[in-house]
Amino acid sequence: MTTMTVRDAAAVSPLTPRPRRRRRRGGDHAGPVAYVLLVVTSFLFLAPFYYMIVAASRPMSEMNQFPPPLTPGGGLWRNILSAWDAQPLGLAIWNSLLVSSIITVATVLFCTLSGYAFAKQQFAGKKALFAVTVGTMMIPPTLGIVPLYQVMAALDLTGKLSAVVLPSLVTAFGVFFMRQYLIQTLPDELIEAARVDGATSLRTVWSIVLPIARPGMAVLAMLTFMAAWNDFFWPVIALVSSNPTVQVALKNLGSGYVPDQAIIMAGTLVGTLPVVVVFVLLGRQIVSGIMAGAVKG
Amino acid sequence: MAVDTPPRASRTDVAVGHAPRSEPPLGLRSRLFRLEAKAAPYLYISPFFLLFVAFGLFPLVWTAWISLNDFKLGTPMVFVGLENYRWLFASPEFYNSLWRTITIGILSTVPQLMLALGLAHLLNYQMVVRNFFRISMLMPYATSVAASTLVFAQLFGRDNGFFNWVLSWVGIDAVDWRNGDLTAQIAIAVIVTWRWTGYNALIYLAGMQSISQDLYEAAALDGASKWQQFRHVTLPGLRPTILFTVVVSTIGATQLFGEPLLFGNGQANGGALGQYQTLGLFMYQQGWDYFELGRAATIAWVTFVLVVGLVLLNTGIARWRTRDRKAVR
Numbered sequence: 001m002t003t004m005t006v007r008d009a010a011a012v013s014p015l016t017p018r019p020r021r022r023r024r025r026g027g028d029h030a031g032p033v034a035y036v037l038l039v040v041t042s043f044l045f046l047a048p049f050y051y052m053i054v055a056a057s058r059p060m061s062e063m064n065q066f067p068p069p070l071t072p073g074g075g076l077w078r079n080i081l082s083a084w085d086a087q088p089l090g091l092a093i094w095n096s097l098l099v100s101s102i103i104t105v106a107t108v109l110f111c112t113l114s115g116y117a118f119a120k121q122q123f124a125g126k127k128a129l130f131a132v133t134v135g136t137m138m139i140p141p142t143l144g145i146v147p148l149y150q151v152m153a154a155l156d157l158t159g160k161l162s163a164v165v166l167p168s169l170v171t172a173f174g175v176f177f178m179r180q181y182l183i184q185t186l187p188d189e190l191i192e193a194a195r196v197d198g199a200t201s202l203r204t205v206w207s208i209v210l211p212i213a214r215p216g217m218a219v220l221a222m223l224t225f226m227a228a229w230n231d232f233f234w235p236v237i238a239l240v241s242s243n244p245t246v247q248v249a250l251k252n253l254g255s256g257y258v259p260d261q262a263i264i265m266a267g268t269l270v271g272t273l274p275v276v277v278v279f280v281l282l283g284r285q286i287v288s289g290i291m292a293g294a295v296k297g
Numbered sequence: 298m299a300v301d302t303p304p305r306a307s308r309t310d311v312a313v314g315h316a317p318r319s320e321p322p323l324g325l326r327s328r329l330f331r332l333e334a335k336a337a338p339y340l341y342i343s344p345f346f347l348l349f350v351a352f353g354l355f356p357l358v359w360t361a362w363i364s365l366n367d368f369k370l371g372t373p374m375v376f377v378g379l380e381n382y383r384w385l386f387a388s389p390e391f392y393n394s395l396w397r398t399i400t401i402g403i404l405s406t407v408p409q410l411m412l413a414l415g416l417a418h419l420l421n422y423q424m425v426v427r428n429f430f431r432i433s434m435l436m437p438y439a440t441s442v443a444a445s446t447l448v449f450a451q452l453f454g455r456d457n458g459f460f461n462w463v464l465s466w467v468g469i470d471a472v473d474w475r476n477g478d479l480t481a482q483i484a485i486a487v488i489v490t491w492r493w494t495g496y497n498a499l500i501y502l503a504g505m506q507s508i509s510q511d512l513y514e515a516a517a518l519d520g521a522s523k524w525q526q527f528r529h530v531t532l533p534g535l536r537p538t539i540l541f542t543v544v545v546s547t548i549g550a551t552q553l554f555g556e557p558l559l560f561g562n563g564q565a566n567g568g569a570l571g572q573y574q575t576l577g578l579f580m581y582q583q584g585w586d587y588f589e590l591g592r593a594a595t596i597a598w599v600t601f602v603l604v605v606g607l608v609l610l611n612t613g614i615a616r617w618r619t620r621d622r623k624a625v626r
Binding site: 045 | 330333334335337338339340341342344345346348349351352353355356357359360363416419420422423424428429430431432433434435436437438439440441442443444445446447448449450451452456457458459462491494495496499500502503506544548551552554555558559562563564577580581584585590593594597598600601604
C-alpha cells in the first residue's frame with residue numbers, strides 16, 4: 001500500500017533544534033580493532049548476496065550437498081531460464097518497472113509541490129494540515145488493507161496494476177522530506193523577487209523552485225523507486241499470479257511444496273539485480289540522502 | 298533561516314507594492330494575480346490530501362465498521378456487532394500470534410538497534426574506505442522482503458544449510474530451524490535484523506555527527522573515559538533519534554508479514570504449529586485464505602491498539618534509559 005514505510009521517516013526524524021553541526025577536523029582515527037569489526041560486519045552484510053549468486057548458478061543436487069558449495073558453478077543461465085518458465089518473470093520485471101516509474105514520478109512531483117507549500121508559503125490551516133500529514137506516517141499500512149481491497153474491487157481494479165499504483169502516488173514521508181529540503185536550500189528572497197517581477201505562483205515553481213529542488217528530488221526519487229520495487233504486502237493482496245510484479249512473482253516462486261532452490265535463487269537474483277545495480281551506482285548519494293535529513297538540524 | 302515569521306508576510310505585501318490596500322479599484326489582472334497566489338498552496342497540497350482521504354483515511358475508518366460485520370469476500374456484509382471480537386478473544390490462534398509477534402519483535406528489534414548503535418559508533422571514526430563500509434551496510438536495505446527471506450530460508454536449511462554447516466564446526470548437530478519453536482523465531486529475527494541494522498546505523502551516525510564536539514572536549518577535560526563520554530554525551534545527544542527508531546521499529550515489528558509467509562513456503566499458517574505466526578500473517582490468513590474479511594478487519598484494529606500501546610510503552614522505556622543523570626545538555 002504505502003510504498004514508503006514509516007521506517008523511512010527516521011531518515012529525517014531528529015529535526016528538533018540542536019546546535020549546528022561542527023566539522024570534525026581532527027576526529028578520532030579508527031584503530032585496528034575498529035577496522036576488524038567493520039570488515040567482519042561488512043562481510044556479514046554482503047555474504048548473502050554472494051550466496052545468492054552461488055546458489056543461482058548450480059543445480060539443486062549440488063546445492064543439496066553437505067557441506068554446501070561455496071563457489072559459483074556454470075548453471076546460472078539454465079537456472080534463470082527455468083525460473084523464467086516457472087513464473088512470468090519478463091512480465092513481472094516490466095510490471096515492476098512500470099509501477100515503480102509511475103509511482104516515482106508522481107511521488108516526486110506531488111511531494112515537491114506540497115513540500116514547497118509547507119516550507120515557504122503562508123496559508124490558513126498550514127500548521128494543522130502539516131501536523132496531519134506527519135501524523136499519517138504513524139498509521140500502520142495494514143490497518144486499512146481490507147477496505148482498500150474493497151475499494152479496488154468496487155472499482156474493478158483488483159488484479160490490475162492500477163490497484164498497486166493508486167494508493168502510492170504520494171507519501172507523507174516525501175512531503176516531509178521535500179519540506180525539510182526546501183527550508184534549507186530555497187532562499188525566501190528569490191520567491192519574493194519573483195513575485196515582485198509579477199511571476200505567478202505556478203511560474204515561480206516552474207522556474208525557481210523546481211531547479212533548486214532538483215538534488216532533493218533526485219534523492220527522493222531513488223528512495224521511492226527502491227521502496228516501490230520492493231513493496232510486498234499490498235501487491236501480494238492486490239495482484240493475481242498471472243499479472244505479478246517482481247515481488248509477487250518471487251513469492252509465487254517460493255510457494256511450492258517441493259521448491260527447487262536453484263530456480264528460486266535464480267529468480268531472486270534476477271528480481272534483485274536491478275535495484276542492486278542502482279544501489280551500487282548511486283550508493284553514495286543514497287547514503288548521504290538518508291543521512292542528510294537527519295544531519296541538518 | 299529564521300525569517301519564517303509572521304511579520305515577513307506583511308513585508309512581502311509592501312514589497313509587492315503595486316496595489317496598496319486603500320486603493321479600491323483593482324484591475325482584473327492583479328485581482329487574479331492575488332487570487333492565484335492565495336489558492337496556489339492549496340492546489341499544491343491537494344494531491345496528498347485527496348489521495349490520503351481516498352486511500353488512507355476512508356479505509357482506516359471503514360475498517361472499524363467492517364470489523365462489526367460478518368463479511369465474506371463476494372457476499373454482502375451482515376452486521377453482527379461485537380461477534381468478531383468475541384471470536385477473536387476466544388481464539389487460541391490469536392493469542393498464539395500475539396505472543397509470537399511480541400517475541401519475534403523483541404528478538405529482532407533489540408539486537409538490531411544495539412548493533413546499529415555500535416556500528417554507528419565505529420562508522421563515526423575517521424578512516425579510509427568509510428564510504429565502502431557505509432554502502433555495504435546499507436545494501437540489505439536495497440533488498441526486498443521476498444529476496445532476503447528466500448535467501449535466508451536456504452541458509453537456514455536443515456540438511457544442507459550454510460548455518461548448520463558452520464555450527465557443525467563447533468560440534469553442534471543440525472538444527473531444524475524451521476520446525477523448532479524458538480529456532481524459527483530466531484531465524485526470522487535474523488532476516489529482519491540483517492535488512493534493517495545498517496539503515497538504523499546510518500540514522501544513528503547522522504545523529505552522532507550533529508552532537509557538538511565541544512561537549513566531548515569538555516567531558517574529556519573533566520576526565521571522563523571514552524565509555525563515560527558515550528554514556529553521558531552520546532546517548533543523551535542521540536535521544537530524539539533513538540526514540541524515533543524505537544517507535545518505527547516497534548511499528549515495523551507488529552507489521553511483520555512477508556518474512557513468516559515466505560519462510561513457510563508461502564503458507565499463511567506460520568509453521569506447522571504456528572510457531573512463527575504473526576498478527577500480520579494471521580490477518581492475511583483470515584482475510585485472503587479463508588475470505589473472512591470481517592475477522593481480518595477485527596485483527597487489524599486490535600493490532601492497531603496494540604501498536605499504540607507498545608509505542609507508548611517503548612518510548613517510555615527509551616526515554617528512561619537515555620535520560621542523562623548529570624544533565625550534560
